[in-house]
Amino acid sequence: MISLNVNDQNFDIDADPDMPLLWAIRDLVGLTGTKYGCGVAQCGACVVHLNGEAVRSCITKVSRARGQKIRTIEGLSKNNDHPLQLAWNEVNVPQCGYCHSGQLMSAAVLLRENPNPSDADIDQAMAGNICRCGTYLRIRKAIHLAAELQKKGETKG
Amino acid sequence: MEEISRRHFIKSAGTAGFAIWLGLSAKGNPLMAMDIASANFSPYILIEASGKITIFNTKPEMGQGTLQSFPALIAEELEVSMDQVIIKQSNGEKAFGGGQSAGGSASIRTNYLPMRKVGAAAKEVLILAAAKIWGVDAAECYAENGTVIHRASKKMLPYGKLIEEASKIELPKNPKLKDPKDFKILGKTTKRQDIPLKTNGTAGFGIDVKVPGMLYAVVERSPVFGATLKSYDATAVLKIAGIKKVGPIERIVGKYKYTGIAIIGNSYWTVSQARKKLKVVWENNGHETFNTVDYENHLRKLAAEPGITGKNIGSVETMQISPENTFEAFYETPVVAHHPLEPMNCTAHVKGDKLEIWTSTQVASAMTGSGPNDLPKQVGFAPENVKLNNQFIGGGFGRRLYFDYIVEAVNVAKLVDVPVKLIWSREDTTTQGPFRPMTFSKLSAGFSTDGKLSTFQHKVISPSYFESMQANYDRTKVDTIMMEGIAEQAYEIPNLKTTYVRADLHIPVAAWRSVTSSTLAFAHEGFIDELAYKAKKDPMEFRLELLSKPSDTKKVLLKLKEVSNWEQKLPQGKGRGVAVWDFFAGLAGQIVEVSHHPDKTISIDKVIAVIDLGAVVNEDNVKNQVEGAIIMALGAATKPGITFKDGKTVEQNFYDNPMVRINEAPVVEVHILADGGKVKGVGEPGLPPFAPALANAIFAASGTRFRKMPFDLKTEG
Numbered sequence: 001m002i003s004l005n006v007n008d009q010n011f012d013i014d015a016d017p018d019m020p021l022l023w024a025i026r027d028l029v030g031l032t033g034t035k036y037g038c039g040v041a042q043c044g045a046c047v048v049h050l051n052g053e054a055v056r057s058c059i060t061k062v063s064r065a066r067g068q069k070i071r072t073i074e075g076l077s078k079n080n081d082h083p084l085q086l087a088w089n090e091v092n093v094p095q096c097g098y099c100h101s102g103q104l105m106s107a108a109v110l111l112r113e114n115p116n117p118s119d120a121d122i123d124q125a126m127a128g129n130i131c132r133c134g135t136y137l138r139i140r141k142a143i144h145l146a147a148e149l150q151k152k153g154e155t156k157g
Numbered sequence: 158m159e160e161i162s163r164r165h166f167i168k169s170a171g172t173a174g175f176a177i178w179l180g181l182s183a184k185g186n187p188l189m190a191m192d193i194a195s196a197n198f199s200p201y202i203l204i205e206a207s208g209k210i211t212i213f214n215t216k217p218e219m220g221q222g223t224l225q226s227f228p229a230l231i232a233e234e235l236e237v238s239m240d241q242v243i244i245k246q247s248n249g250e251k252a253f254g255g256g257q258s259a260g261g262s263a264s265i266r267t268n269y270l271p272m273r274k275v276g277a278a279a280k281e282v283l284i285l286a287a288a289k290i291w292g293v294d295a296a297e298c299y300a301e302n303g304t305v306i307h308r309a310s311k312k313m314l315p316y317g318k319l320i321e322e323a324s325k326i327e328l329p330k331n332p333k334l335k336d337p338k339d340f341k342i343l344g345k346t347t348k349r350q351d352i353p354l355k356t357n358g359t360a361g362f363g364i365d366v367k368v369p370g371m372l373y374a375v376v377e378r379s380p381v382f383g384a385t386l387k388s389y390d391a392t393a394v395l396k397i398a399g400i401k402k403v404g405p406i407e408r409i410v411g412k413y414k415y416t417g418i419a420i421i422g423n424s425y426w427t428v429s430q431a432r433k434k435l436k437v438v439w440e441n442n443g444h445e446t447f448n449t450v451d452y453e454n455h456l457r458k459l460a461a462e463p464g465i466t467g468k469n470i471g472s473v474e475t476m477q478i479s480p481e482n483t484f485e486a487f488y489e490t491p492v493v494a495h496h497p498l499e500p501m502n503c504t505a506h507v508k509g510d511k512l513e514i515w516t517s518t519q520v521a522s523a524m525t526g527s528g529p530n531d532l533p534k535q536v537g538f539a540p541e542n543v544k545l546n547n548q549f550i551g552g553g554f555g556r557r558l559y560f561d562y563i564v565e566a567v568n569v570a571k572l573v574d575v576p577v578k579l580i581w582s583r584e585d586t587t588t589q590g591p592f593r594p595m596t597f598s599k600l601s602a603g604f605s606t607d608g609k610l611s612t613f614q615h616k617v618i619s620p621s622y623f624e625s626m627q628a629n630y631d632r633t634k635v636d637t638i639m640m641e642g643i644a645e646q647a648y649e650i651p652n653l654k655t656t657y658v659r660a661d662l663h664i665p666v667a668a669w670r671s672v673t674s675s676t677l678a679f680a681h682e683g684f685i686d687e688l689a690y691k692a693k694k695d696p697m698e699f700r701l702e703l704l705s706k707p708s709d710t711k712k713v714l715l716k717l718k719e720v721s722n723w724e725q726k727l728p729q730g731k732g733r734g735v736a737v738w739d740f741f742a743g744l745a746g747q748i749v750e751v752s753h754h755p756d757k758t759i760s761i762d763k764v765i766a767v768i769d770l771g772a773v774v775n776e777d778n779v780k781n782q783v784e785g786a787i788i789m790a791l792g793a794a795t796k797p798g799i800t801f802k803d804g805k806t807v808e809q810n811f812y813d814n815p816m817v818r819i820n821e822a823p824v825v826e827v828h829i830l831a832d833g834g835k836v837k838g839v840g841e842p843g844l845p846p847f848a849p850a851l852a853n854a855i856f857a858a859s860g861t862r863f864r865k866m867p868f869d870l871k872t873e874g
Contacts (some may be wrong), residue, residue: 100355127818
C-alpha cells in the first residue's frame with residue numbers, strides 16, 4: 001500500500017512503486033484531469049504539483065510521491081476561480097482542451113514565483129507544454145490577465 | 158431496425174410529461190411531433206411542458222467549437238439565450254442520420270440555413286399558439302428569451318406553456334428567417350459551454366472513461382508496414398501478475414488489415430510493462446527495405462511520367478512559348494503525423510450480440526451506420542446493437558475521421574466478457590499511421606510576348622488517398638483529393654493544365670487538417686510568387702492583375718493589402734510574403750512578415766490573416782481557430798516530418814517529431830470578412846496559405862527561395 005495525499009485528501013493505493021504517478025492518479029486515485037500525452041516528459045499534459053513544484057507525473061515514480069503533497073488540476077481551486085482559471089475562461093483559451101490541465105498547472109507555478117511575468121518569462125516557463133491546437137497566443141494573454149487578477153485579489157484581501 | 162434505435166434515443170433523452178420535438182425531414186423541411194418514436198425526421202429541438210428546452214448538437218466537439226456554434230444557429234432563430242437551453246451531444250443515433258460527423262470544416266457551412274430554419278419554424282408555431290390562446294393576431298406578438306409576448310398588452314407566455322396549443326397547429330414550411338442586423342448570438346463572441354470544463358479537469362475525453370469492472374489493453378503491432386504475423390510467444394507475459402489475456406486481433410484502416418497482439422490486464426501500467434516481454438515474429442513480406450530517401454528519389458523520377466490529366470483549360474500543349482519565357486520549379490513536402498494530444502483510445506464492451514463503446518471520434522454516424530465501411534460491418538455487429546458514448550475529442554485534425562483504433566478495441570473486447578479500455582502509447586500514435594502523404598509538384602508556366610501569364614501547369618506526384626482507402630480503386634482516374642484546389646484558384650490564366658502521377662505506397666495515408674491543400678498551396682502559391690519576380694512585378698500586384706473579375710479571392714487579397722500596409726516599404730533585412738488559397742473547406746489569405754538577421758536566421762515578426770466566411774457564428778472562436786491553424790501550419794512547414802527506414806517509422810515521440818512550442822509562436826492578427834455571401838468553413842482554411850506566405854516572405858527578405866518543406870528558419874546565402 002502506498003499513501004498519497006492528493007488535493008489535501010489521503011488515498012491508500014495498491015500500486016507497484018515503479019508505476020508513474022500519472023497512472024496512479026488517473027487509474028487508482030481516479031482523478032482524470034491530469035492527462036497522458038507522451039509518457040516521456042515532452043508535452044507537459046501530465047504536470048501536477050509535488051510539494052508546490054511542477055513535476056511531470058508521467059516520469060515521476062509513485063513511490064517518490066509517497067507522503068508528499070500532490071496537487072492536481074482538480075485541486076487548483078475549489079470553484080474554478082484561480083486567477084488563471086478565470087483568465088482562461090475570459091480569454092477563451094482552450095480549443096480541444098486536452099493539454100490545458102497541464103498548461104494551468106505549469107502557469108500556476110510561474111505566477112506564484114513571478115507575479116508579473118513578461119512575454120519572455122511566459123515563453124520560458126511554458127515551453128515544456130505542447131498545445132497541438134495552437135492556443136499559445138491566448139495562453140500568453142491569459143497569463144498576463146491572471147497576473148492582473150492576482151494583483152487585484154491581493155489588494156482586495 | 159430504425160424503430161428500436163428511436164426508442165433507445167427517446168429513452169436516453171428522457172422526457173417527462175407533454176413535449177414537442179421539432180426537426181428536419183431528409184429533404185430539409187421543418188417537422189414537428191409529440192411522439193418522436195413514430196416521427197420520420199431528425200429532431201433538433203425538444204420543448205417540454207416544464208419549460209425545459211433542449212437543443213441537440215450532432216457535430217462531435219474536438220476543439221472547433223461546434224458544441225456552441227451548431228446549437229447557436231437554432232437558438233438565434235428560436236429566440237432563446239444559450240444559457241437557457243440544455244445542449245445535448247448526439248451519439249450516432251439513427252434518428253439523426255448520417256450527418257453526425259465533424260470534418261471538412263463543414264459543420265456550420267452546410268448547416269447555416271437548415272438549422273436556422275428549424276429554430277425559425279419552432280418560433281413561428283409558438284407565436285401562432287400564443288396568438289390563438291389570447292385571441293389576437295399573431296402579427297401583434299413576438300418572441301424573446303423563450304417567451305411569446307403580446308406587444309400591446311404585454312401579456313407573456315413561456316414556450317413550455319405553449320407547446321400543447323402549438324402541437325395542434327401546422328408547422329410553417331418556409332418560416333421567415335431573422336434579418337442578420339437583429340442577431341443577438343450569431344456574429345458575436347459567445348461563451349462556449351465546454352471551456353469551464355476544460356479549465357478544472359472535469360471535461361471527459363475518451364481516455365478518461367471509467368466503466369465498472371473495466372480492464373486495460375495495449376496492442377503490439379508490427380513496426381514494419383505490410384508485415385504479417387508469423388508467431389508470438391506470450392509465456393513471459395502471462396506470468397506477470399494482473400495480466401488476464403493475450404491474443405491476436407485485427408485492425409482495419411482503409412483497405413489495410415493488420416494483425417496485432419493484444420495484452421489485457423488490470424492496469425495500463427501493467428499491460429504496457431508486460432508488452433516489453435512479448436515475443437513476436439513478423440513476416441516482413443519484402444517491406445523491410447522501404448525507406449524515405451529511396452521513395453522520394455522514386456517520386457522525383459516519376460515526375461517525368463505524363464500522368465493522368467485532371468483539368469485542361471485552353472491549349473497548354475499547343476501554345477508557342479519561347480524558352481526564355483518558360484519557367485519551371487519543383488516543390489516537395491514531407492509525410493506528417495496528426496498528433497492530437499489525446500492518444501488514440503477506445504473502451505469497448507461486448508455483451509453477446511450487443512456492443513457498447515466509449516471513445517472520441519469525429520465520425521459518430523459511422524459507429525452505428527449500416528454501410529460496408531461503417532464500424533458495425535467491420536466488427537460484425539448489427540448496427541442497431543451498437544451503442545456509442547462519444548466524449549470530448551482531445552484533438553482531431555483528421556486523425557479521428559479514421560476509426561481503426563475503435564475497430565481494434567472492439568476486437569480486443571471480444572477476447573473477454575468485461576469492458577476493456579485500449580490505449581495507444583504516443584509511440585503507437587506516432588508510428589502506426591495513417592499519415593498525411595507527401596506531395597511533390599512539378600510546375601511550369603509561360604509568359605506570352607506581351608508579358609502576360611499565358612500557361613500554367615501543375616503536376617502532382619504522390620501516393621493516392623483513395624487507393625489507400627479502397628481496395629478496388631480505379632488507377633486510371635485522377636485522385637481528386639490529391640489534386641485538391643489546384644485547378645480551382647481564381648487566377649485568370651487562359652491555358653491551365655493539371656496532371657496526376659500516382660505512386661505506389663503500402664503505408665496507410667489520411668486526410669490531415671486542410672487535407673492536400675496543406676501541401677499543394679505551398680507549391681502553387683510559391684510558384685505564383687516566383688512568377689511575379691520573373692515578371693518583375695510586385696507579388697501582390699501580380700496576383701491582382703490575374704484577378705480582373707470580381708471574386709472572393711480578390712476581395713481577400715485587397716483586404717490583406719489594406720490591413721498590412723502592403724505599399725509601405727519595409728527596411729532592409731525585412732520582407733513580406735503573401736499567399737491566398739481557395740478550396741472546398743473555405744478561403745483565406747495571409748501575409749507573413751519576417752526579419753532576416755545578420756546571422757542568417759529568420760524570425761517571424763507578424764502573421765496577418767484574412768478569412769472569408771460569408772457569415773460568422775462566434776467571432777472570437779473563428780479567431781482562435783485561425784490562430785491555431787497558423788501554429789499547426791508553422792510546425793508542418795518548419796519541423797521535421799515523418800520518415801521511414803528499414804520499413805519502419807523512424808520518429809517515435811515529440812523528442813524526434815517536434816511540435817511548435819509557445820516560444821516559437823508568432824504574433825497573429827486575424828481579420829474576418831463576412832459580407833453575407835456564401836457561408837464558408839472555419840477550421841481548416843487558416844492553414845494552407847501560411848507555408849507559401851512564409852516562404853515568399855523569406856525570399857523577399859533574403860533572396861533565398863524554399864521549395865521543400867520542412868525548411869529551417871535559416872538561410873545559407
